[in-house]
Amino acid sequence: MSTQNKDSRKTILDIKKMKTLGEKITVLTAYDYEISSILDECNIDMILVGDSLGMVVLGYDTTLPVTMENMLHHTKAVARAAKKALIIADMPFLSYQISPQIALVNAGRFLQEADAQAVKLEGGRQYAETVQKITTAGIPVMAHLGLTPQSIHQMGGYKVQGKKEDSAHKIIEDAKILEEAGAFSLVLECIPEMLAQEISRSISIPTIGIGAGVHCDGQVLVVNDMLGMFEKFTPKHVKKYANLNLEIKTAVKKYIAEVKEGSFPDTEHSFK
Numbered sequence: 443m444s445t446q447n448k449d450s451r452k453t454i455l456d457i458k459k460m461k462t463l464g465e466k467i468t469v470l471t472a473y474d475y476e477i478s479s480i481l482d483e484c485n486i487d488m489i490l491v492g493d494s495l496g497m498v499v500l501g502y503d504t505t506l507p508v509t510m511e512n513m514l515h516h517t518k519a520v521a522r523a524a525k526k527a528l529i530i531a532d533m534p535f536l537s538y539q540i541s542p543q544i545a546l547v548n549a550g551r552f553l554q555e556a557d558a559q560a561v562k563l564e565g566g567r568q569y570a571e572t573v574q575k576i577t578t579a580g581i582p583v584m585a586h587l588g589l590t591p592q593s594i595h596q597m598g599g600y601k602v603q604g605k606k607e608d609s610a611h612k613i614i615e616d617a618k619i620l621e622e623a624g625a626f627s628l629v630l631e632c633i634p635e636m637l638a639q640e641i642s643r644s645i646s647i648p649t650i651g652i653g654a655g656v657h658c659d660g661q662v663l664v665v666n667d668m669l670g671m672f673e674k675f676t677p678k679h680v681k682k683y684a685n686l687n688l689e690i691k692t693a694v695k696k697y698i699a700e701v702k703e704g705s706f707p708d709t710e711h712s713f714k
């Protein structure tokens with residue numbers, strides 16, 4: 443059962459209420475107008491303009507080269523399309539790590555210039571003051587623990603986090619600290635499912651899992667991954683709900699063949 447009017451924009455209060463009602467929260471990433479409008483028409487709860495933009499749209503190897511200007515540009519496109527989903531903009535590398543003051547200025551730009559309703563940032567207790575600073579200014583923050591891709595070099599690769607007792611304990615403590623600092627929700631990326639379950643039980647804000655099992659309060663996937671846009675590599679946690687890579691190639695090959703043989707455009711697609 444939905445917790446709110448179908449046609450109005452979801453707020454962080456709706457999202458928090460879904461956890462108390464036991465209603466699963468759905469999140470997908472989007473980076474452009476067309477995908478955003480499709481997700482919104484399907485009644486997705488939240489759209490994350492992830493800095494995964496760097497890898498799936500801009501062709502970088504990591505999320506590290508993504509800039510504020512990249513994120514603002516794509517958040518604007520997503521926001522123009524989505525009228526019902528809560529839109530969260532990912533804060534790119536070095537936009538929030540330097541100081542809480544700089545983080546607030548950058549977070550504010552996403553609401554003021556790009557029409558997002560919330561921001562996301564990666565990291566634990568070391569960003570508690572930053573989360574507090576941003577939320578105190580009235581900007582909702584989604585936190586992000588576990589595998590945090592902006593720290594890829596420090597983590598030594600894209601590896602499951604929190605497998606050992608001490609690191610699991612640290613993630614649980616970080617989750618509590620971030621809730622206390624004012625985060626309205628928490629992404630848990632690539633951690634064991636039992637750890638995600640324990641965190642989801644220990645905090646009152648919703649957990650949104652990606653590679654964190656079924657016990658999270660909601661799920662997020664990178665839209666290009668779940669649509670099967672890439673064929674080279676599929677991480678274990680990604681389920682492909684479509685194979686657009688194949689669909690697109692089939693369509694493009696058919697187009698090329700029809701143009702070459704002169705069967706496109708036919709009379710139906712030509713003007714008299």
Ligand code: KIV
Nearest residue numbers: 471492493494629662
């Ligand atoms: O950048 C992103 O898309 C993300 C999700 C994977 C949570 O941070």
